Amino acid sequence: MIPRQLAATLGNTIKPGRVWMLFGARRVGKTQLIQNYLTTVQEEAWYQGHGEDRDLAELLESRSASRYRQMFSAYDGFFLDEAQSVQNAGAALKLLVDLFPKLKVIVTGSSAFRLDQMLGQPLTGRRAVHYLHPVTVSEIAAWKDPLAPKAQLPDLLNYGSYPEVLQIGDPRERQAYLRQLVEDYLFQDILVFEQLRNAQKLRDLATMVAHQIGSELSLNELANSLQLNRSTIERYLDLLEKSFVIFRVGGFSRNLRKEVSKTQRYYFVDNGIRNAVINQFQPINQRADRGALWENFFINERRRFNAYHNTGTQSYFWRTYDQQEIDLIEVSPDGQLAAFECKWQNKKHKVPGAWPKAYPETPVQFAHPENFTQFLL
Structure with a gap:
């Protein structure tokens, strides 16, 4: 158990x-x-x-x-x-x-x-x-051993961490379970309770969000692509969030002139759900979107970590109008900041120059597959 x-x-x-x-x-x-x-x-x-x-x-x-x-x-x-x-x-x-x-x-x-x-x-x-969230890295470590999350990382990025998924060995069975979960539960709650007429539009929107992890969404572009009005797009995104399919992260700003603060990024509550929505389960080392999967995974795990530890921390991203950005900014109730960049490769990375100038007291921490457990256990 x-x-x-x-x-x-x-x-x-x-x-x-x-x-x-x-x-x-x-x-x-x-x-x-x-x-x-x-x-x-x-x-x-x-x-x-x-x-x-x-x-x-x-x-x-x-x-x-x-x-x-x-x-x-x-x-x-x-x-x-x-x-x-x-x-x-x-x-x-x-x-x-x-x-x-x-x-x-x-x-x-x-x-x-x-x-x-x-x-x-x-x-x-x-x-x-x-x-209650899908199973966390900390829970996996307690269930198996502290080294298990790192060993299981490729599967966590691909199939997520729903309890039953973690206990299924065959990759094909995992994929079938996730596809059924998406169709029979996650979308059905919205379709039944809200009596939506455009069921396919809701699925198409979720697919478009899945392909734009870590990017700010343009509601006007989504509306044009799906031939829906902007208010309907906003409503559907809200329903997907309130049915625990996706969650949003807003832009961080302390009112500096060049900071972007009025846009939103969306992530999936589970990597396996995201991959089931787009029906892609190729091995991680063969995937062009592995960076996005890693970002979704790490930001999600930090969100779960803060929730279970009752830190009261709020999560944001940071970007300037000249495209300098930090993936995750955490703000504690007393105003203290923590900054994380999600990187797939463990090598020396540069910090965007505007960040230390604006927030010299907050160093950027680089989270990658070799060190991620130190931020989550």
Whole structure:
């Protein structure tokens, strides 16, 4: 079993009278994480249900105090998996914790655009939100040994780190799993819940983003290529982000005249998902896009590292109008900066001249396949 970093905090953060929320893409291990936790509290009685169970969803949507008492009064805890399928789930959960202040409540969800209703006014001050990512370098090291991430790097760049993918040996089976995951889960959540008419356009947009990792996206160019208006492109990108397919990184600036700050770069939450979208799984040493895959991998891993260590760090890229750039700028809550350049080859690299002039107190660290674990473990 792959150890997950969030498991160590579950017992201390799940409290009566509050809703413990776990979000993340489908198949990243949310259900397994909670079920593993429940085996450690077998002295407690837990009701376990799924949001796609229409009988349970109808009960919750009724917001009937008498029905809630009849169903849940005998339990110490309530676990609702894939809560986005329940309409007005936030109001239902608020009533539940109001009626049963000693009840522990855990919910999971994989569609943030449906979970907005849970994060709003109904549960203000009554929730704790956590995110589960695909398996991290640190988790792989704990699962196997500290040298394993470096040894597995070609596979991580090509097939990503979804839990089931890591446990499949045959490359063809990995590819088939990832393609099915993309079609059956990641896109379907958006298509079903949002009732989009242009399903192919959504797939085409994801493909275009996949080919532009590490580059600022021109929404006007995307709109022209896909024959959609700019506002639709913005909406689709937002849906892909809220369904945990991609994430955005904005431009960093402290208002210096030459710094670009109003554009966005997009990355995939998992390299395997990115490669499944474009259906390319050639060996890394044969790929022209290995630099982009490496950048996606490292920036993603730093994002996961900061999330699990609760650093409060924000991620940006840095570029000037004369095309000097740094791949990753991290800003801590106290304003401290860290700068990283993602390089495929381990050799001496030059720092863009404008960076040390503007930020002399922040050296640029070069992350490459020979040293990356020092930044992630």
